[in-house]
Amino acid sequence: MTDFLGTPATAPGPLGPRMLRHTTMIRRDPLAFLTLMRDTYGDVVQFPIPRPPTYLVASAEATHQVLVGRPGCYDKETIQYRSLALVTGDGLLVAPDRRWRDQRPVVQPAFHHAFLPVVGRIVADEVGALVDRWRLAGPGAVVDVESAMMEVTLRVVGRSLFGDPLTGSTAKLAEATLDALSVVIQRSRVPVAFPRSWPTPANRRLGRALRELDEAVARLAAQGGPGDGLLLDLLLAQPGWSDEQIRNQVVTFLVAGHETAASALMWALWLIAGDEAEGDALADDPGRARWVADETLRLYPPAWVISRSATGPDDIAGHAVPAGALVITSPYLVQRDSRYWSDPEVFAPDRFAARLSRRQREAFIPFGAGLRQCIGRDFARWEMAEVVAGLGAAFRFSRVGPPPRPLASVTLRPADGLLLRIDPRR
Secondary structure, X not given: OOOEOOEOOOOOOXXXXXXXXXHHHHHHOHHHHHHHHHHHHOOEEEEOOOOOOEEEEOOHHHHHHHXXXXXXXXXXXXXXXXXXXXXXXXXXXXXXXXXXXXXXXXHHHHHXXXXXHHHHHHHHHHHHHHHHHHXXXXXOEEEEHHHHHHHHHHXXXXXHHHOOOXXXXXXXXXXXXXXXXXHHHHHHOOOOOOXXXXXXXXXXXXXXXXXXXXXXXXXXXXXXXXXXXXXXXXXXXXOOOOHHXXXXXXXXXXXXXXXXXXXXXXXXXXXXXXXXXXXXXXXXXXXXXXXXXXXHHHHOOOOOOEEEEEXXXXXXXXXXXXXXXXXXXXXXXXXXXXXXXXXXXXXXXXXXXXXXXXXXXXXXXXXXXHHHOOOOXXXXXXXXXXXXXXXXXXXXXXXXXXXXXXXXXXXXXXXXXXXXXXXXXX
């Protein structure tokens, strides 16, 4: 096959000139670009990038092979996770497998199912406070859903994992999180980034954000764990762990534990606002909130792309993938694929009322899959369902303005925030 800039081509894909024509689409709408590549070239696409050889894997079966079926053959040592490590350090989310194996047992007890009812009570408290504030705005008020969801999810993470509601600092921490992640995505999209020591605008913004996050961690660590077996207790009690190791885990869960949930909740409320029948059904049966949460995660998975580095050669759907290759998978693609889902673009929570087929289970990966599946999966789904149920019972939501544009950044979020109109149900 034709070489890609000196790299043997083992799968179909765009050659250099065609790739260059898509530069604007890659930057402005990477979701559309990945969809176009799959539709044009098939389930395994090779991009004209020589170092490392780079592949898009787009089917549920091939994605399952990369994330689940070849343990030890793929690792997280990719530009995606190296860029995120600028914020989180070598925390659980980005750590290579060899270090992740030591970290996971330390934090796992904080996410035991026994804690979920506690999380539910915390969410109920925070949603109740938000409902009270929104009721004061009066019928027909237009509310800033983005800031509300960022605050609620940050307070839930603070109370559930660290025993601290982060009172008075949620707005600053939310801003620091978004600033840091915006720099991360900029650095991940360029082949060569300026060193951190250079005083560029992006580096200065990242520095300010990291100082804000580090100050929050220092305050939490100084006051000690609450003594309830929460994540902070486990970290502080871990023998031999340095301040930096503790800091990396706390920042990881501060950042990943609230921004992803906030993004998903914004999409959930927007979807409900466009489906009056579903909103009324949810108000009558709060149990539907779990279906709404899962259907939202199917349509708008916060982790819209997942990358892996091949630690050795592999064969994916008949295509040779060399050691060291970058393999890109996309929950967004497989969760909107008509081979696995009927009417895949339609918001239909009832599709989760029955047990998914095996193929659908492989094609529903909003939290990844395999050994490196998100440790907070059950925490996040429980939190989402409780927030959706509480707000859906209290308000009718209506859309205002044009549909939000999905911003495929570190997570998949509405590009310009989200405003909705609210009307109390009673």
